[in-house]
Amino acid sequence: MIEIRDAKKAFGKNEVLKGVSLKVDTGDVVVILGPSGSGKTTLLRCLNFLERADAGTLIIGDEEVNLHKPSRKQILSVRRKTAFVFQNYGLFNNKTALQNITEGLIVARKVPKAEAIKKAEEVLEWVGLLDKRDYYPSQLSGGQQQRIGIARAVALDPEVILFDEPTSALDPELVGEILEVIKNIAKKGITMVVVTHEMNFAKDVASKVIFMDEGVVVEEGTSDEIFLAPKEERTRQFLKRIIPPEYII
Amino acid sequence: MGDFFKWSRVWEYFPKILSKFPITLEIVLGSFAIGLVLGSIIALIKINKIPVLCQLGSIYISYIRGTPILVQLFIAYYGIPVFVNSVLHIDVNGWDKMVYVYMAYGFNQAGFLAEIIRGAIISVDAVQTEAGYSVGMTGAQTFFRIVLPQATRIALPPMGTTFITLFRSTALAYMLGIMDIMGKAKNLGVTTFHTLEGYVDATIIFVITSIILEQIFNLLNKRLDYGKGRVVKQRKEVAAK
Numbered sequence: 208m209i210e211i212r213d214a215k216k217a218f219g220k221n222e223v224l225k226g227v228s229l230k231v232d233t234g235d236v237v238v239i240l241g242p243s244g245s246g247k248t249t250l251l252r253c254l255n256f257l258e259r260a261d262a263g264t265l266i267i268g269d270e271e272v273n274l275h276k277p278s279r280k281q282i283l284s285v286r287r288k289t290a291f292v293f294q295n296y297g298l299f300n301n302k303t304a305l306q307n308i309t310e311g312l313i314v315a316r317k318v319p320k321a322e323a324i325k326k327a328e329e330v331l332e333w334v335g336l337l338d339k340r341d342y343y344p345s346q347l348s349g350g351q352q353q354r355i356g357i358a359r360a361v362a363l364d365p366e367v368i369l370f371d372e373p374t375s376a377l378d379p380e381l382v383g384e385i386l387e388v389i390k391n392i393a394k395k396g397i398t399m400v401v402v403t404h405e406m407n408f409a410k411d412v413a414s415k416v417i418f419m420d421e422g423v424v425v426e427e428g429t430s431d432e433i434f435l436a437p438k439e440e441r442t443r444q445f446l447k448r449i450i451p452p453e454y455i456i
Numbered sequence: 457m458g459d460f461f462k463w464s465r466v467w468e469y470f471p472k473i474l475s476k477f478p479i480t481l482e483i484v485l486g487s488f489a490i491g492l493v494l495g496s497i498i499a500l501i502k503i504n505k506i507p508v509l510c511q512l513g514s515i516y517i518s519y520i521r522g523t524p525i526l527v528q529l530f531i532a533y534y535g536i537p538v539f540v541n542s543v544l545h546i547d548v549n550g551w552d553k554m555v556y557v558y559m560a561y562g563f564n565q566a567g568f569l570a571e572i573i574r575g576a577i578i579s580v581d582a583v584q585t586e587a588g589y590s591v592g593m594t595g596a597q598t599f600f601r602i603v604l605p606q607a608t609r610i611a612l613p614p615m616g617t618t619f620i621t622l623f624r625s626t627a628l629a630y631m632l633g634i635m636d637i638m639g640k641a642k643n644l645g646v647t648t649f650h651t652l653e654g655y656v657d658a659t660i661i662f663v664i665t666s667i668i669l670e671q672i673f674n675l676l677n678k679r680l681d682y683g684k685g686r687v688v689k690q691r692k693e694v695a696a697k
C-alpha cells in the first residue's frame with residue numbers, strides 16, 4: 208500500500224502541488240488525469256525524489272518518509288521499492304536493451320548477474336523484444352524503447368510502477384501496443400500509478416481515477432463514477448474538452 | 457649555397473632524431489595524464505559550483521587559454537622554483553628540468569581538458585541521471601556507470617584534437633634545454649652547421665605521428681559509438697538501395 212499525505216511543492220512562487228493526498232492499495236491501478244500544468248508529473252517525481260517536495264508524507268509498505276526531509280537511506284530505499292516509466296523512455300544510451308534491464312538489478316539491488324540476465328530475458332520475451340536484446344536504444348524505435356522501459360520497470364519487481372504519460376511521445380499507431388503492454392501488467396496484479404491522457408485506457412483498466420487541477424485533487428472515484436457521473440464542475444469541463452462528444456454516454 | 461641542403465644528410469640525421477622520439481612521447485603522455493586528472497578536478501569543481509574554487513578555476517582557465525604556451529613554459533621554469541622555495545620551503549636544486557616541462561604542459565592541458573570534460577558531462581541529458589536514480593542506483597553509481605561513459609564518448613573527438621595539439625606544442629620544450637626531437641634537430645644544426653636537414657626530419661616525424669594519432673582517435677570513436685555507427689550504416693545501405 209502507498210499513501211501520500213498533503214504533498215506540497217512550489218517552484219519559486221508557482222505553487223504546483225497545494226496539498227495532495229492519495230491512497231493506492233496493493234494491486235490498484237490508479238490513473239491520474241488533469242489538464243497540462245496541473246502538477247501530475249511533479250507529483251510522480253516527488254514520490255521517488257526526482258523532485259524534492261516542500262512538505263508531505265509518503266507511506267510505502269511499512270515505511271513512513273518525510274517527502275521534504277528524507278534521509279539518504281530512505282531515498283534509496285523508496286527508489287528501490289518503486290520504478291518509473293518516463294515519457295521519453297529514459298533508457299540508458301550507453302547500455303544495450305538487456306543491460307538497461309539488468310543494470311538496476313545488479314548494481315542497485317545486488318541480484319546475482321546470471322539471475323539478472325535470466326530475469327531480463329524473461330521480461331524482454333514478454334514484451335516481444337528478446338531478439339533486440341543486444342541493440343542500443345539508438346537502434347530501436349520509440350515504441351520498442353518504451354516497451355523496454357516498461358520491461359525494465361517490471362523486472363525490478365517494485366511495490367509500485369509510476370508511469371508518466373508513457374504513450375504521449377509515441378506515434379499514434381504505436382500507442383495501442385504500449386497500452387496493451389501496460390494492461391497486461393495490470394492483469395498481473397502489479398500496483399501502478401499512471402498519468403495519461405488516454406481516456407479509453409483509463410476506462411478499461413483504472414481501479415481508481417483521480418482528477419487533478421491546479422495542484423489539488425479535485426475528484427476521485429471509480430472510472431464509472433468519474434466518467435459517467437462526475438460530481439465536480441471542473442471535472443465535467445475537463446472531460447467535455449478531452450473526450451469527443453460521441454463517447455459521452 | 458650548393459652544400460646548404462642535402463637529402464643524404466636528411467637520411468643520415470633521421471635515426472638520430474628519431475631516437476629522441478621517446479622523450480617527446482614521454483612529455484606528451486605524462487602531461488596528458490596530469491592534465492586529465494587536474495582537468496577532471498577543475499571540471500567537477502565548476503559543475504558543482506563550489507564557491508571560491510569555482511571562480512579560481514575560471515581564472516585559471518582564462519590564463520591557460522589566453523597566454524601562449526611559451527609564456528607558460530617560462531613561467532613554470534622560473535616561477536615554480538621561486539614559489540616552491542619561498543612558500544613551501546622545499547629545495548628545488550636537484551629537480552630535473554623535465555619536472556617543469558611536465559608541469560607546464562600538464563597544467564596547460566588541464567585548462568583545456570577541464571572545459572572539454574565539463575562541457576561533455578553537462579551535455580549528457582538529465583534524464584539519464586534520473587533514470588539511474590529511478591532504478592535505485594546511488595549518485596556515484598549513476599555518474600560512473602551511466603553519465604561518465606556517455607560524457608567520455610562526447611569528449612573523445614575534442615580530446616583527440618587537444619592531444620594532437622599538445623604533441624605539436626611539445627616542440628617548444630627544447631627552449632628549456634630538453635633533448636627531444638626538436639632539441640636534437642637544433643643540436644645537430646649547431647654542431648654540424650647544417651640546420652635545415654634536422655628540421656626536415658622533425659617535420660616528417662611530426663606529420664607521420666599526427667596522422668597515426670588521428671587514425672587511432674578515429675578508431676576509438678568508431679568503437680565507442682553505442683550502436684550509432686550501425687544505425688548510420690544501415691541508413692546508408694537503405695539510401696544506396
Ligand SMILES: Nc1ncnc2c1ncn2[C@@H]1O[C@H](COP(=O)(O)OP(=O)(O)OP(=O)(O)O)[C@@H](O)[C@H]1O
Pocket residue numbers: 218221223241242243244245246247248249250
Ligand atoms: N523544474 C521546474 N522548474 C520550474 N517550474 C516547473 C518545473 N517543473 C514543473 N514546473 C511547473 O510546474 C507546473 C506543473 O508542471 P507538471 O509538469 O507537473 O504538470 P503536468 O500536470 O505534468 O502537465 P502535462 O500534462 O503538461 O505534463 C507547470 O506550471 C510547470 O511550469
Ligand SMILES: [Mg+2]
Pocket residue numbers: 247248249371372
Ligand atoms: Mg507531465
